[in-house]
Amino acid sequence: MSTTIKKEMQFSAHNYNPLPVVLVKGEGALLWDEKGREYIDMMSAYSAVSHGHRHPKIVKALETQLARLAIVSRSYHTDVLAEFLQYACELFEYDKALPMNTGAEAVETALKLVRKWGYQVKKVPEGKAEIIACRNNFHGRTIAIVGMSTEPQYREGFGPFPAGFNVIPYGDIEALEKAITPNTVAFIVEPIQGEAGIMVPPIGYLKECATLCQRHNVLLIADEIQTGLGRTGQRLACDHEGVHPDVLVLGKALGGGVLPVSMVLANDAIMSVLTPGDHGSTFGGYALAAAVGLAALQSLEEEQLSERAVVLGERLMKGLKTISHPAIKEIRGKGLMIGIEIDPAIIDGHALALKFLQHGILTKETHQVVIRLAPPLVISEDLIDKALEAIKTVFAEISQYA
Ligand SMILES: *Cc1c(COP(=O)(O)O)cnc(C)c1O
Numbered sequence: 001m002s003t004t005i006k007k008e009m010q011f012s013a014h015n016y017n018p019l020p021v022v023l024v025k026g027e028g029a030l031l032w033d034e035k036g037r038e039y040i041d042m043m044s045a046y047s048a049v050s051h052g053h054r055h056p057k058i059v060k061a062l063e064t065q066l067a068r069l070a071i072v073s074r075s076y077h078t079d080v081l082a083e084f085l086q087y088a089c090e091l092f093e094y095d096k097a098l099p100m101n102t103g104a105e106a107v108e109t110a111l112k113l114v115r116k117w118g119y120q121v122k123k124v125p126e127g128k129a130e131i132i133a134c135r136n137n138f139h140g141r142t143i144a145i146v147g148m149s150t151e152p153q154y155r156e157g158f159g160p161f162p163a164g165f166n167v168i169p170y171g172d173i174e175a176l177e178k179a180i181t182p183n184t185v186a187f188i189v190e191p192i193q194g195e196a197g198i199m200v201p202p203i204g205y206l207k208e209c210a211t212l213c214q215r216h217n218v219l220l221i222a223d224e225i226q227t228g229l230g231r232t233g234q235r236l237a238c239d240h241e242g243v244h245p246d247v248l249v250l251g252k253a254l255g256g257g258v259l260p261v262s263m264v265l266a267n268d269a270i271m272s273v274l275t276p277g278d279h280g281s282t283f284g285g286y287a288l289a290a291a292v293g294l295a296a297l298q299s300l301e302e303e304q305l306s307e308r309a310v311v312l313g314e315r316l317m318k319g320l321k322t323i324s325h326p327a328i329k330e331i332r333g334k335g336l337m338i339g340i341e342i343d344p345a346i347i348d349g350h351a352l353a354l355k356f357l358q359h360g361i362l363t364k365e366t367h368q369v370v371i372r373l374a375p376p377l378v379i380s381e382d383l384i385d386k387a388l389e390a391i392k393t394v395f396a397e398i399s400q401y402a
Pocket of ligand 1: 046102103104105107138139140141190194195223224225226227251252
């Protein structure tokens with residue numbers, strides 16, 4: 001085992017189980033380890049690196065801002081935060097945005113926002129606000145958020161959890177209708193469930209959710225932290241169904257692959273329930289993050305990353321579908337957010353991720369049975385083809401029988 005890995009294992013809390021590779025350099029869709037070996041990044045840090053590693057425009061924005069001003073806190077104004085928020089609001093068509101850092105913080109922000117809206121605007125009795133979430137959701141790791149989770153490992157040992165959350169099956173519109181009560185303030189949903197294993201809901205589901213929520217004066221919160229910013233072939237995954245959520249949560253790729261940047265967007269009728277002192281974050285919207293977030297959104301548009309995700313996603317999907325192997329149960333996804341569900345009786349996910357690593361492909365399993373393929377959206381056709389060749393080789397090496 002490499003000495004670096006040994007050291008990290010010694011001094012890091014063991015809340016992760018990384019693959020045995022030490023990465024030292026990245027560029028675009030490529031990564032290199034400490035021995036100089038090259039890998040194709042088919043993981044993109046769970047979509048945080050949709051723009052590719054060290055995207056030139058984003059690195060330049062970071063460096064330029066770093067030479068002027070980095071952090072002043074929200075006790076003051078900065079020129080760059082105003083620009084970032086205006087750009088985001090106009091791009092996604094919302095009145096206001098609230099900047100945070102990590103995805104979990106933005107989700108927490110959204111939960112606080114809809115509760116306060118529920119009491120102030122919807123007039124839900126004090127302490128009675130209910131929020132509906134979906135089974136197998138992933139919205140982050142804070143106590144309130146894992147309180148919404150149905151994954152035993154995310155919850156066990158971390159209770160008690162806040163009350164007021166209700167969980168229903170994903171993709172089931174009737175379950176949503178049944179779960180709504182007069183005290184329901186919001187429904188939080190991922191347009192495609194990423195961590196659950198790239199679960200794509202039935203066509204029309206989001207649209208029906210939006211209609212149902214509107215009819216019952218329930219806010220629709222779309223957690224697009226992973227699906228947003230071009231990943232699925234549209235600027236937002238909600239755009240596939242023409243849905244404009246009441247509350248939009250962005251993160252991951254919003255940081256352009258260089259910093260944690262997240263935000264919550266909503267119209268004045270909702271966002272105006274927050275007044276100075278209600279909520280905040282020392283780092284939320286700091287100047288460096290604002291410069292990077294702005295550059296990330298501009299690159300998304302200028303380089304038509306959503307369109308790239310459509311074309312390259314089709315190429316990858318088409319290539320994958322030519323692989324016939326009993327270990328492959330299903331290949332699903334949208335754009336460049338693809339999952340291969342495997343038969344654990346033939347090979348388990350972690351073993352497969354290790355095999356991919358040996359063949360120069362970086363990916364990771366989720367829930368043991370799904371391998372995710374979600375490269376940076378800037379990846380070239382050649383690298384997609386190279387990755388496909390490696391994937392074919394890996395499957396050819398796996399014995400057809402358990
Ligand atoms: C990654 C993710 C989060 C949490 O983001 P962090 O930055 O890890 O806190 C929340 N929701 C979804 C859908 C995610 O994929």
